[in-house]
Amino acid sequence: MAPTSLADIISSLPSEESWGPTTTSEALVDGVPYAPYSKGDKLGRMADWTSEGKDGRDGRGGRQQYNRNYRDQQVYGAGTSSLFAVQVAEDESSFSVVDNTRTSTKTRGFGRGGGTIFRGRGRGGRDQRGGRGTFQRVGQGRGGQQGGYYDNRGGRGGRGRRFGWKDYDKPQRNRDSSVNIKPDWHMLEEIDFNRLAKLNLETSAGEDIDTYGFLYYYDRSYDKPPVKNTERKLNVVDRAAYNVSTSSDPIIQELAEKDEATIFATDNILSMLMCAPRSVYSWDLVITRHGNKVYLDKREGASLDLVSVNENAADAPLEASEGNKETINFPGALALEATFINHNFANQTVMESETSKYEMAHENPFYNPSEETEPLASKAYKYRRFDLSLEKDEDPLHLIVRTELDAVMKNNISGEDQFLTVKALNEFDHKAQGSGGALDWRTKLTSQRGAVVATEMKNNSCKLARWTVQSILAKADIMKLGFVSRATPKSNDRHVILGVVGYDPRKFAEQMNLNLANGWGIVRTIVDMCLKMSEGKYVLVKDPNKPLLRLYEVPPGTFEEGEDEGEVINEGNEDEE
Secondary structure (H helix, E strand, O other): OOOOOHHHHHHHHOOOOOOHHHHHHHHEEOOEEEOOOOOOOOOOEEEOOOOOOHHEEEEOOOEEOOOOOOOOOOOOOOOHHHHOOOOOOOOOOOOOOOOOOOOOOOOOHHHHOOEEEEOOHHHHHHOOOOOOOOOOOOOHHHHHOOOOEEEOOOOOOOOOOOOOOOHHHOOOOOOOOOOOOOOOOOEEEEEEEEHHHHOOOOOOOOEEEEEEEEEEEEEEHOOOOOOOOOOOOOOOOOOOOOOOOOOHHHHHHHHHHHOOEEEEHHHOOOOOOOOHHOOOOEEEEEEEOOOEEEEOOOOHHHHHHHOOOOOOOOOOOOOHOOOOHHHHOOOHOOOOOOOOHHHHHHHHOEEOOOEEEEOOOOOOOOOOOOOOOOOOOOOEEEEEEOOOOOOOOOOOOOOEEEEEEEEEEOOOOOOOOOEEEEEEEEEEEOOOOOOOOOHHHHHHHHOOOHHHHHHHHHHHHOOOOOHHHOOOHHOEEEEEEEEEEEEOOOOOOOOEEEEEEEHHHHHHHHHOOOOOOHHHHHHHHHHHHHHHHOOOOEEEEEEOOEEEEEEEEEOOOOOOOOEEEEEOOOOOOOOOO
C-alpha cells in the first residue's frame, strides 16, 4: 500500500466549517431503521446487555433478574428490541459440551458415582425427620468448585444407599401425648421453645443441706478396653432402687415444714425442665402450689422415668403405625430396654463390699428392711439448695433438689474420694431404621471413639444433656458413660459391655453447647407463672408434635389413686409449621 501524505489527508477533508457524518433526513441507515425516541422516555442504561437473552435468560444462564434500582424504569429502546431480533435458523438451546475425560483422582462415596451425597435440611426450616430432602454432589472441579445438584431419582450417584430416599413421600409424624388432656383442663399458657432458648439466669454452685444412703467403690477394670471377642456380658443384678416423686419424699416434706426453700424438685424432674428445648417426645410434669411453696412432681409411671433412644435423630425410630415391622425396635420397647440396661449397668460396675463402702451422714430414707427382700443398690441422695433470686425480689427464692450419686472412686494422684454418676448408652442395630447413622461400636469404639460419642450427642442430645445436668446438680466429679450393645441385633434380652468412658460433667456440657444458665432461666420463668396464680394443681405438657409447652390448670384430685387415667389421646395433629 502506497504511503499517504499529510497534504492528501488535509485535501480530502470537507470544505464546510464542521466535519463528521453528513446529516440527512432519511430514517434509514443501510436499510435499518433507527429506534424510535421520545422525550418522555426514561433513560436508564446506555446499553443493557442482560435485559434480553436466549430463551428469556440472561447471559449467565439464570432466569431474568431485575436490578432493584431499575426495576420500575423503562430502559431506552427496550420496547423495540424485537425489531432487531435475529431469527436463528436452528434451535441450539439443548446443545451442551460433554467432557468425557476421566479424572485421575478417586473419591470415596456412595455407589459408583464417586461423589459424596449429602442430605439437605427439610424445606422451610423443618427438621430432617419429615422434610423434603435434597442431594448435593461435591465434584472435583478446580478451585474447590462444587458440582451440580442431583435429585434422588436419576443422578449419577450409583446403586449405594441414599439417605433420605423418598423423604417427600413420608407422612407427617403424629405422636401421641404423654397424658390424656381432659375437657375440664383449662389451658393457661402456651410457651414456644424459641422463647425458652432466650432465657438466662446465673446462679451459684449450690450448697449441700444433707446426705443419705451409701456408695460402693467403682470397679476400674471396666475402664480397660475389652479384648476382642471377650466382651463382658451385662448381668441382671436385682437391687432395691427407688425413684420417689417430690411430694412423696419424707425428707423434702421435713424441709418444707422448716421453710428451707420455696421450690422443691428431684434431679430427674428438674433436668427435664432445664433441657426442655432439646426434647422431641412428649412429656409432662405436675406442678402443685401449696401456700407459698411450689412442688415439681411427676405422675406414677410417667415417661420421665424411661430412658429414650435416638430421640433427636434425623430419622428417629418408627412406631408400628408408621411401618416399622421390628417390634423390638419400637420407641417404647427401646425405652424400656434402655431403662433396664441403665439399672443393671450401674449395679454391675461397682464392687459390693460391706467393709469398703462410703457411708453418707444418714441411712437410705426409702428402704425398709422388714418389707424388702432385695439388698439395697449403691445410691446416695444429696439434698442441695440453689438461689434463684433476682435483684428486684423482695424475698429470696430458693430451690431444693434431691440429687443422686451412683458410686465413689479413689483419685489416682491425691487418693481423695471422687463421686460418680454411672449411665449407659445402648446400641440396638446400627443398620436398622432409627439408628441415626450410628457407627458400628464393636469395630469403631476403640479406634474412633470421638466419632461415636459425637454421633450419640447428635442422636441423643436431650438424654445426654439431662444426664449432664443431673451430674452437675449433684456436684459429681466424674460422669461414667458405658457403651452397651445387643449380643445379637434381633434379641433385646442379652447385652454386652463394650467399654466405659469417664468425663468431667462441666467440660462435657461445654462440648454439647449446654448452657445451665438457660436452664435456670426456664425454671424461674415456669415457677413465676405458678406463683402468680392461685393455689392448686397444674400440669406442664410438651406438645407431641410441636416445639412448645402448654400449662394447664387441672382439678385438685387429678392423678390421685382410684382415678381412671383413661387412654392417651392424640393431641396436636396439625402439621408442624
